[in-house]
Amino acid sequence: MTEPMNDRLKPMPEDWRRALADPDDLEYGCAAAVAAWTGGGREIAYVLATRGEAGIDSLEPDVCGPLREREQRASAAVVGVSTVEFLDHRDGVIEYGPALRRDIAAAIRRHRPELVITLNHCDTWGGVAWNTPDHVAVGRATPDAVADAGNRWIFPELAARGLEPWNGVRWVAVAGSSTPTHAVEAESGLDRAVRSLLEHRTYIEALTQEEPETYARSFLTSRAQAVGKHFGGKPAVAFELFGR
Template sequence: MPRPDSEIERALVVGAHPDDIDFGCAGTVATWVDAGVEVTYLLVTRGDQGGFDDTPREEMAPLREREQRAAAKVVGVSDVRFLDGYADGWVEPTRELERDIARVIRQVRPQRMIVQSPERNYERLPASHSDHLATGEAAIRAIYPTARNPFAWPELLADEGLEPWVVNEVFIMAHPGADHAVDVTDTFDRKIAALQEHRSQTTHMGEGLQTMVREWLTRNAGVAGLPQGRLAELYLVTELA
């Protein structure tokens, strides 16, 4: 069982693309921010393969970065970071990606993290985009053992002064074995507002966006046994000593 939000000071959320976090966990993030948790976003790519219109490709990555920063602001997150050197559609769980995520873990020093699932969910196949799986795997490797091990990538400590850090709780999005629900009924409107900031990805959906997301979260709440009318985001939660 996760610790109460009031006992958490810092959380880090890692996603492959702009909008992944908002589709997956923006309601949860908003509840944590309301509880006083300082949340940081880390995006592996800038989503240059996304979009549904004729926006020139060279404009898509900077556009999506701006959209993500605006979406984060809606739920109270101001620290939004992007890695360099990773292309949308081509993410692999390399040792270098593991190192780069571990670097941010040591910088932020979160007690809690949200990451994408490294396991494919055949009931929610779009959530199992290959970049999501790769980012999830690299993030899990970065959490354990890399970020906590002073002898893994020793230059992080020797050259950058980044002390090892132990993450205590990991929330895994879109996992087929999800066992923990966060009630996001009261933050649903902010989740939708955050998603609407991703105009290049969601404008074509119109009012269907809110309907679709409400249906997802209603189904999640039913699976979790929450009362009728409630909305939930689901996770597999793992605790580490």
């Protein structure tokens, strides 16, 4: 991920109570913001497109999926999130299209958030670091699904299932953007963010030879400090914010 390009990041809006976060890899930055928000009494639900079953080369998907689901639920609990849902798209081969939009729109109608959080939908992280197809597909589908959630004539089968339209989303926040516009302080939630990432121990141990806590704390602290240079000098999490 690249350092934010804007010289000054604006504070994230605070006049909301419910959020829905649907990016993969929530713990690589977003968790500190989530911890700060839930600590202030806000409600946040996690909805993940996959169970991450293709994410560890040494584990078969039918073993890896349940393990990563358990780690994800434990990770969410550390930052005050009790609702974690999986949409059961296949890990690694998510396709942008009506099926993905419908599933995210259904989640938005279920949870009725004011803020929706997703991940960088661009081909790269702002330089030569290539993004993953799943991130691109989900990040691209989410703003479209926000509009779909408020339109009763798109996916009318959702209303037939009791999921009435919800047009109350006021913002979509994109994490991991190379052109962020806003930020939220991360200092109060940073320790919990580190513990949240550490709950993904199996994944981390497969990813790096570095000691897991050293890896998690170094990664999250350096990212928060880099954003903080553009946000009053305090550790922060950056977002590109789109109003509706």
